[in-house]
Amino acid sequence: MRRIRNTLLALFIGCCTPALVWVGAGSALYQSRRKLREVWAGVCRFDADCPMGFFCVNGRCVPEPEKAV
Helix, strand or coil, rough: HHHHHHHHHHHHHHHHHHHHHHHHHHHHHHHHHHHHHHHHHCCCCHHHHHHHEEEEEEEEEECCCCCCC
8 A cells, every 4th residue: 555655656746846946947038138128228226227428317217427527
């Protein structure tokens, strides 16, 4: 009886593992695409979200003004 239980448990784990990997990969892809979409749209929450030479103002990345020397 114990051997049957262990066999069924191994089959269950073997069948669920690929599904869990696909779910994890899909979730990571969704999150990375959402972040890329925000970057392309210039959406930011703080200055570190903007590329170099830009800073965050009201949720948008705007270029830094030229500084007079």
